Amino acid sequence: MSTTTDTRAPRTSAAGPVPLLEVSGLTKHFPIMGGFPFKRQIGAVRAVEDVSFSIAPGESLGLVGESGCGKSTTGRMVTRLMDPTGGRIAYAGQDITHANRKQLAPVRSEIQMIFQDPYSSLNPRHTVGTIIGKPMAINGIEPAGGREKRVRELMETVGLNPEHYNRFPHEFSGGQRQRIGVARALGLNPKLIVADEPVSALDVSIQAQVVNLLQELQKELGIAFLFIAHDLAVVRHFSQRVAVMYLGKVVEIADRDSLYGNPRHPYTKALLSAVPEVTSAARKAGATGAAKRERILLKGDVPSPIDPPSGCRFRTRCWKAVEKCATEAPPLVQLSGSGDGHLTACHFPE
Structure with a gap:
């Protein structure tokens, strides 16, 4: 005891x-x-x-x-x-x-x-x-x-x-x-x-x-x-x-209001755009950027976890991807000077 x-x-x-x-x-x-006898x-x-x-x-x-x-x-x-x-x-x-x-x-x-x-x-x-x-x-x-x-x-x-x-x-x-x-x-x-x-x-x-x-x-x-x-x-x-x-x-960690009202990672933004209830609630509350949120359709399929993409794993479906995204994995950090505890793993956060 x-x-x-x-x-x-x-x-x-x-x-x-x-x-x-x-x-x-x-x-x-x-x-x-693999191989024989699978050892x-x-x-x-x-x-x-x-x-x-x-x-x-x-x-x-x-x-x-x-x-x-x-x-x-x-x-x-x-x-x-x-x-x-x-x-x-x-x-x-x-x-x-x-x-x-x-x-x-x-x-x-x-x-x-x-x-x-x-x-x-x-x-x-x-x-x-x-x-x-x-x-x-x-x-x-x-x-x-x-x-x-x-x-x-x-x-x-x-x-x-x-x-x-x-x-x-x-x-x-x-x-x-x-x-x-x-x-x-x-x-x-x-x-x-x-x-x-x-x-x-x-x-x-x-x-x-x-x-x-x-x-x-x-x-x-x-x-x-x-x-x-x-x-x-x-x-x-x-x-x-x-x-x-x-x-x-x-790819992103934040308190509820910050993440739903102002998502910074492209993947989070795409996820939230697919939920009409969340967008509607955010718009009623007057959250930042809610009125501008549009439906985002991600291209391609989720890559295989056996051979994930180099650098940022989301780059193969991201509309912001550049060469840097393929060579460097973005760290999970907060924007400099923000001090809000909102962490994002993206080279070009919102």
């Missing part, structure tokens, strides 16, 4: 409070095996490349981008469900990049995950009570009043009927199953939840219910979120800061 308490305590350094989660240079390459590596899928970001306690960071850009892989590395190829992951100041199972034990309960598919992420042979209570059983946690009482409380918290404790997953709708996943994630009182596209498999009306539920839980319990999604409207509603990924790299 003492170890858990120490880990949860807010830490500070000479530079100020330590972020709850700090990721720097995170990289993941999946080897491609020789002939290449690699560069799924995530040099990704860096931080999340403060109680903060929500949205991670957006096209399908296949490395969002889910990043989330799984943060939770250590997947080992990184390179880089560093620090939780509450503690390096957990290559921590073994014993070293991760005090941290495991504090970092939980909500999976994308509410149908395949729940064991169909177990009752809801068993599914939600399993993490407590694995970690040897015996709440006051017993696990069943705690599970029923969690079910009520996420809007499920506690009387359905002994029902099986197939007896619930998609939205209810996702609520079961949320209750399971809350069982160990986490400080950080990685939500991997938690509403993409749900109907639009149910999406709003689940997102609002997560938002209420964040405010009430002070939980930090890494909210992974491709729906920019959902991310704008939920996240305080947003990071945009393209082909395994983060």
Whole structure:
């Protein structure tokens, strides 16, 4: 118990409070095996490349981008469900990049995950009570009043009927199953939840219910979120800061209002131009540049992560690309003199 308490305590350094989660240079390459008998590596899928970001306690960071850009892989590395190829992951100041199972034990309960598919992420042979209570059983946690009482409380918290404790997953709708996943994630009182596209498999009306539920839980319990999604409207509603990924790299990070009102990277600008709801909302709010925003059609396909373009990975589809973009990879930095924390990886930002 003492170890858990120490880990949860807010830490500070000479530079100020330590972020709850700090990721720097995170990289993941999946080897491609070939030859005979398939024991020789002939290449690699560069799924995530040099990704860096931080999340403060109680903060929500949205991670957006096209399908296949490395969002889910990043989330799984943060939770250590997947080992990184390179880089560093620090939780509450503690390096957990290559921590073994014993070293991760005090941290495991504090970092939980909500999976994308509410149908395949729940064991169909177990009752809801068993599914939600399993993490407590694995970690040897015996709440006051017993696990069943705690599970029923969690079910009520996420809007499920506690009387359905002994029902099986197939007896619930998609939205209810996702609520079961949320209750399971809350069982160990986490400080950080990685939500991997938690509403993409749900109907639009149910999406709003689940997102609002997560938002209420964040405010009430002070939980930090890494909210992974491709729906920019959902991310704008939920996240305080947003990071945009393209082909395994983060190309822009900024607070919500700055990124949606004044995107600086061409890829972010193209993404936002495809969301009428976001453009309309920005125009009503009188955001800078909203009235000038036009639909941008990107040419060509997303390059293969096996052989990504040299320099800037977006240059093959960018209308601003010049020779420099092919020879130099732009660093993720803020504009000189801006001091607004708006980071962009582009040689010619807006």
